[in-house]
Amino acid sequence: MKKHVVASTAEIPPGARKLVTVAGRPIVIFNLDGNFFGLFNRCPHNGGSLADGIVTGLVRSTEPGTYTYCRRGEVVRCPWHGWEFDIRTGQSFCRPGDLKARQFNIEVADGRDIVEGPYVAETVSVRTEDNYIVVEV
Amino acid sequence: MALIDDRQNEPAAQRIDCDIHPSVPNCAALFPHLDDHWREMSIVRGIDDLHSANYPDNTPLTVRPDWKPAHGRAATSAEAIAGQCLDPSGSTLAICNCLFGIQTLYSEDLAGAYAKALNDWVRTEFLDKDARLRASIIVSLDSVEMAVEEIHRCAADRRFVQVLLLVATAQPLGKRHFWPIYEAAVRYDLPIGIHAGSEFRNPPTPMGWPSYYLEDYVVNAQSFQSQLTSLFCEGVFNKFPTLMVVMLESGWTWLPAHLWRMTKYWHGLRMEIPWADRSPAEVVKDQIRFSLQPIDGPGDVDQMRRLMDHIGTDDLLVYSSDYPHNQFAGADVFHETFTRDEIRKLTRDTPLATYPRLRSASS
Numbered sequence: 001m002k003k004h005v006v007a008s009t010a011e012i013p014p015g016a017r018k019l020v021t022v023a024g025r026p027i028v029i030f031n032l033d034g035n036f037f038g039l040f041n042r043c044p045h046n047g048g049s050l051a052d053g054i055v056t057g058l059v060r061s062t063e064p065g066t067y068t069y070c071r072r073g074e075v076v077r078c079p080w081h082g083w084e085f086d087i088r089t090g091q092s093f094c095r096p097g098d099l100k101a102r103q104f105n106i107e108v109a110d111g112r113d114i115v116e117g118p119y120v121a122e123t124v125s126v127r128t129e130d131n132y133i134v135v136e137v
Numbered sequence: 138m139a140l141i142d143d144r145q146n147e148p149a150a151q152r153i154d155c156d157i158h159p160s161v162p163n164c165a166a167l168f169p170h171l172d173d174h175w176r177e178m179s180i181v182r183g184i185d186d187l188h189s190a191n192y193p194d195n196t197p198l199t200v201r202p203d204w205k206p207a208h209g210r211a212a213t214s215a216e217a218i219a220g221q222c223l224d225p226s227g228s229t230l231a232i233c234n235c236l237f238g239i240q241t242l243y244s245e246d247l248a249g250a251y252a253k254a255l256n257d258w259v260r261t262e263f264l265d266k267d268a269r270l271r272a273s274i275i276v277s278l279d280s281v282e283m284a285v286e287e288i289h290r291c292a293a294d295r296r297f298v299q300v301l302l303l304v305a306t307a308q309p310l311g312k313r314h315f316w317p318i319y320e321a322a323v324r325y326d327l328p329i330g331i332h333a334g335s336e337f338r339n340p341p342t343p344m345g346w347p348s349y350y351l352e353d354y355v356v357n358a359q360s361f362q363s364q365l366t367s368l369f370c371e372g373v374f375n376k377f378p379t380l381m382v383v384m385l386e387s388g389w390t391w392l393p394a395h396l397w398r399m400t401k402y403w404h405g406l407r408m409e410i411p412w413a414d415r416s417p418a419e420v421v422k423d424q425i426r427f428s429l430q431p432i433d434g435p436g437d438v439d440q441m442r443r444l445m446d447h448i449g450t451d452d453l454l455v456y457s458s459d460y461p462h463n464q465f466a467g468a469d470v471f472h473e474t475f476t477r478d479e480i481r482k483l484t485r486d487t488p489l490a491t492y493p494r495l496r497s498a499s500s
Contacts, residue, residue, distance in 0.1 A: 059408050
């Protein structure tokens with residue numbers, strides 16, 4: 001496993017996402033209120049691109065006819081067949097037990113540490129005064 | 138002719154026939170159970186029979202040839218049912234699902250009066266005359282309020298074990314205005330039986346009116362699929378988690394393909410029906426059962442076994458002869474693929490698990 005620098009934090013503001021390729025793997029990175037989450041960009045159902053799916057909320061119900069819309073912006077819906085995944089965990093909502101979008105560890109690192117540390121910065125030029133998103137692959 | 142074979146040689150075994158059909162000979166038979174006004178109206182208007190386009194008298198399906206009397210309809214008396222069905226098959230209990238077409242009447246009051254008369258006729262002519270007989274409560278859906286009242290009225294007699302609806306209704310059965318019926322059913326330990334046939338409020342197919350009876354009868358299976366989908370999507374099984382639905386004369390070999398299709402689209406459209414917290418297959422396993430006849434599957438034993446494997450459980454079927462309908466010849470009511478254990482389950486265990494009121498009757 002290596003740590004790859006994929007973007008500066010300024011490139012993915014809250015609510016945005018970015019598709020990156022790390023060691024040949026397509027990974028979509030989401031920013032939820034300053035926290036970054038990375039999902040393998042292939043829907044575990046049939047391979048659709050989660051980077052192209054709508055970001056939405058979760059609708060729950062206590063009984064027929066009631067709708068509670070919650071967790072706005074924390075669910076991504078695959079554009080191919082509409083399967084929903086929890087951006088925070090990769091968990092599917094219709095088959096939570098056995099189907100999950102693969103997650104990658106994301107951390108935010110200080111530019112000064114990256115210049116010194118064991119990071120791979122293939123396509124990102126690192127400035128010591130900025131923060132960077134680091135994916136472990 | 139005995140309606141048993143060597144897989145069923147358990148002398149003390151219970152055998153519960155979940156779908157038999159007493160026939161009303163004509164409207165006059167119901168007159169003793171109609172009040173004065175509706176008896177008078179029936180005579181004056183000339184309502185002498187409710188001829189059914191669901192089961193026309195002369196269609197081969199309606200009566201098996203060896204059960205057809207020289208004159209009139211089959212199964213018009215408890216004696217006929219005993220002699221042709223219960224005695225030869227060794228059934229210890231049988232549920233009468235009368236298909237006299239009261240659901241096709243357009244006046245709420247007339248339909249309500251006939252439903253009441255029909256239930257009282259079944260009680261008097263069948264339940265009171267043979268201790269093995271049980272019955273479904275017949276209701277018209279034109280007035281949900283009157284249907285609930287009729288369930289309430291009949292449920293006091295525990296020999297009524299189910300509420301019967303026809304599959305081709307004016308509106309999908311999952312719709313919320315029908316829910317008081319399900320609420321009453323749960324309250325009185327009555328499954329909802331949905332039987333092949335139409336109220337004739339809509340054409341039998343979504344494309345309009347077909348030309349032939351063959352089309353009418355075949356399309357029943359699609360109507361059952363639509364009702365199953367409606368009940369699932371509208372959340373009936375979530376609102377009433379103890380409700381049992383029994384699909385009668387529905388066929389059941391379409392089930393695996395339909396469940397695959399439903400489950401596929403539920404995965405992608407879950408957000409439309411967020412109350413659906415179980416997969417369609419789980420809901421069917423928990424709350425829906427199917428009557429044995431007609432067995433609409435391959436004759437080949439191995440092919441049929443593969444189909445049973447696709448269905449995935451042997452708890453879904455309840456035994457039915459569909460007497461006097463013409464679904465099988467001789468004693469050949471069970472497909473060759475069924476094992477002795479499976480026959481025991483569908484003739485006894487599953488009916489008892491499905492119908493609470495049969496449990497009290499058999500204890």
